[in-house]
Amino acid sequence: MPPIPGAGLAKGLAVTLRTMTKRTVTAQYPDVQPELPPRTRGVIGLFEENCTVCMLCARECPDWCIYIDSHKETVPAAAPGGRERSRNVLDRFAIDFALCMYCGICIEVCPFDALFWSPEFEYAETDIRELTHERDKLREWMWTVPEPPALDPGAEEPKEIAAARKTAEKHRAAQDAEEAAQAERTTQPQQPAGAAEPEEGGQE
Numbered sequence: 134m135p136p137i138p139g140a141g142l143a144k145g146l147a148v149t150l151r152t153m154t155k156r157t158v159t160a161q162y163p164d165v166q167p168e169l170p171p172r173t174r175g176v177i178g179l180f181e182e183n184c185t186v187c188m189l190c191a192r193e194c195p196d197w198c199i200y201i202d203s204h205k206e207t208v209p210a211a212a213p214g215g216r217e218r219s220r221n222v223l224d225r226f227a228i229d230f231a232l233c234m235y236c237g238i239c240i241e242v243c244p245f246d247a248l249f250w251s252p253e254f255e256y257a258e259t260d261i262r263e264l265t266h267e268r269d270k271l272r273e274w275m276w277t278v279p280e281p282p283a284l285d286p287g288a289e290e291p292k293e294i295a296a297a298r299k300t301a302e303k304h305r306a307a308q309d310a311e312e313a314a315q316a317e318r319t320t321q322p323q324q325p326a327g328a329a330e331p332e333e334g335g336q337e
Contacts, residue, residue: 178274183247186221190239198232
């Protein structure tokens with residue numbers, strides 16, 4: 134069946150008429166900030182205390198946009214006769230967001246939870262060199278990282294929390310047993326000094 138002349142024009146006009154009858158909604162940005170989803174990939178924050186300079190994030194980054202420098206320090210032995218140890222000290226941690234493609238691999242592979250997604254997205258610059266954020270700037274983004282969502286009611290308890298609770302219960306049980314034993318010792322009647330204990334079996 135040949136197409137009806139003007140059918141496409143009629144469909145286009147119908148779409149226009151439907152749109153004209155709807156109320157327009159304009160986001161008044163930047164006066165009104167958008168409500169972003171909790172897992173928004175805005176910028177990456179660094180929790181420096183957890184970083185062990187394992188370099189796993191830099192090695193796994195497909196864009197090679199993470200720059201890490203470090204040096205080794207000798208830690209004296211904790212006990213006499215012990216052996217000295219060496220540890221890595223972070224000197225530089227920078228991310229070039231002009232190269233980053235926000236894949237999140239660095240956050241996923243970090244074994245010590247040192248990298249987090251922040252929903253902040255207002256960090257545009259007029260100079261591309263300013264998009265390389267050093268560790269001080271990355272640390273500032275940590276304060277904008279939202280709290281993790283609550284666990285599902287049917288989900289298993291995290292192993293870390295379960296282990297901590299078990300340890301606390303053992304400690305509390307030992308402390309209660311010690312307090313009970315101490316209370317029992319204080320409530321027992323004590324014999325006066327110099328009193329002779331009765332002989333077993335009586336006198337013959």
